[in-house]
Amino acid sequence: MSRLLVVSNRLPVTVSAAQGEAIVTPSMGGLSTGLRGPFERSQGLWIGWPGDLSKLDDAARAGAMKELEALRTLPVELTADELRQYYEEFANGVLWPVFHYLLDRIPVHSGGWEMYRRVNAKFAAAVAAQYRPGDTIWVHDYQLLLLPGMLREQLPGARIGFFLHIPFPASEVFRMLPWREDVLQGMLGADLIGFHTPSYARNFASAVVRLLGHEPIVDELSVAGRKVRFRAFPMGIDTETFTAKVPPSDEVFRPRPGEHLLLGVDRLDYTKGIRRRLSAVERVLERRPDLRGKLRMLQIAVPSREKVTAYQDYRRRVEEMVGAINGRCSTLTDAPIHYMYRGFPQEQLIELYRAASVMLVTPTRDGMNLVAKEFAASRTDGDGVLVLSEFAGAAEEMPEALQVNPFDVDGMAQAIEQAIDMSEGERRTRMAGLRARVLRFDVHRWAEDFLAALADDETGAAVEPAP
Numbered sequence: 001m002s003r004l005l006v007v008s009n010r011l012p013v014t015v016s017a018a019q020g021e022a023i024v025t026p027s028m029g030g031l032s033t034g035l036r037g038p039f040e041r042s043q044g045l046w047i048g049w050p051g052d053l054s055k056l057d058d059a060a061r062a063g064a065m066k067e068l069e070a071l072r073t074l075p076v077e078l079t080a081d082e083l084r085q086y087y088e089e090f091a092n093g094v095l096w097p098v099f100h101y102l103l104d105r106i107p108v109h110s111g112g113w114e115m116y117r118r119v120n121a122k123f124a125a126a127v128a129a130q131y132r133p134g135d136t137i138w139v140h141d142y143q144l145l146l147l148p149g150m151l152r153e154q155l156p157g158a159r160i161g162f163f164l165h166i167p168f169p170a171s172e173v174f175r176m177l178p179w180r181e182d183v184l185q186g187m188l189g190a191d192l193i194g195f196h197t198p199s200y201a202r203n204f205a206s207a208v209v210r211l212l213g214h215e216p217i218v219d220e221l222s223v224a225g226r227k228v229r230f231r232a233f234p235m236g237i238d239t240e241t242f243t244a245k246v247p248p249s250d251e252v253f254r255p256r257p258g259e260h261l262l263l264g265v266d267r268l269d270y271t272k273g274i275r276r277r278l279s280a281v282e283r284v285l286e287r288r289p290d291l292r293g294k295l296r297m298l299q300i301a302v303p304s305r306e307k308v309t310a311y312q313d314y315r316r317r318v319e320e321m322v323g324a325i326n327g328r329c330s331t332l333t334d335a336p337i338h339y340m341y342r343g344f345p346q347e348q349l350i351e352l353y354r355a356a357s358v359m360l361v362t363p364t365r366d367g368m369n370l371v372a373k374e375f376a377a378s379r380t381d382g383d384g385v386l387v388l389s390e391f392a393g394a395a396e397e398m399p400e401a402l403q404v405n406p407f408d409v410d411g412m413a414q415a416i417e418q419a420i421d422m423s424e425g426e427r428r429t430r431m432a433g434l435r436a437r438v439l440r441f442d443v444h445r446w447a448e449d450f451l452a453a454l455a456d457d458e459t460g461a462a463v464e465p466a467p
């Protein structure tokens, strides 16, 4: 079996320091879970940024390096300046809003491109130094769009896959990016390019036609005599985790009899549509006085990208809105919006998914949105209603959800009412449909499908040249 080299901005581990010693903890993200099988079987290597190691003293640092090595991870260390320009300014400040159609969020002076290129080159050097003929390289996400192209130059015979975890926008939007050709050329260094949905793959094809003049045939292109395939591989979740029994925690929300719990779980990100969602909940409370005191919205907002100004502003605006709605709609004993700015242990999250009457997943754009799938998988009781934005990639696979346009706040309010009033029979029928698909197409299947397509010689790289 070909050795798998996974490359992502962050390593799937967190390095922390305690009493002068470094502690390296594997993180339980969906990606690392999905890749665990092929990674272990192939004795793979994961290459990425380990987090800030600058506060570790020499001994702790040496300890951290040893542990990282034992976990078969290779750190690409980044200076504070590299991180600020490549990650915060360019990847999160420019690429993230453009790819999520939020054009007014693009800064007037968008710096960071040069550094983005340099850091991608730094990753390329780290990968090339580890590469052995026969290895399979799988690069992830929008922080590393140039990496496949750089690797192709250095390793012409390598088998390279790339997966984009965020939307690929319509070509009309994509072409606003000043560095659009470089980005496409970077992606085209891969043999196989994966997206969450067929629409993203179509958008990509149309950008390639319009900006580079390549003519794809179905899902395949020829780039300098090399075959490049692109198609949808919708990512799933680790269903085992979300269907498992969890021990009851001390701190969990238990709805009072007759109370409806509306739940939102998001990174605090302006693409997640949290303000419009809150506004829709307020509309429900205005239109349905009978629900006052019986409706509670629990919003978990996980801190994210706190150094980026746009995220600081968005947080302030969300929190102002929570205060304003509670100010208007609370009684002496109840406040309708229960807002928490922190993360929770996964088991507690599962308990909350199970306690909710209605799950609100209403991003204005989202590559996939795994929360929607986790909610369905967690509902081993077969109950619960999912209200889902039609602009989340997950919507293409979840037709049984109540699909909403997050820009239509009234429409969202109506959908929330419909969810609350829905008969048990209808809730169960819809949930059964959702669960069947989520359980079948899990994250292991996603990783296997991508790697199988990449390994397929018809689609993969040219045969390794003889040494």
Ligand code: GDG
Pocket: 030, 165, 166, 235, 265, 266, 267, 300, 302, 342, 343, 344, 345, 346, 349, 366, 367, 368, 369, 370, 371, 372, 374
């Ligand atoms: C990007 C794309 C795409 C959330 N709160 C807590 C917590 N979470 C976990 C969820 C879920 C994950 O975080 C969030 O994943 P999403 O898919 O919803 O969103 P992004 O973070 O924006 O991810 C997205 C994804 O990549 C994969 O390709 O679907 O479109 O934007 O797994 O469970 N986990 C814990 N505590 C929390 O409080 N433990």
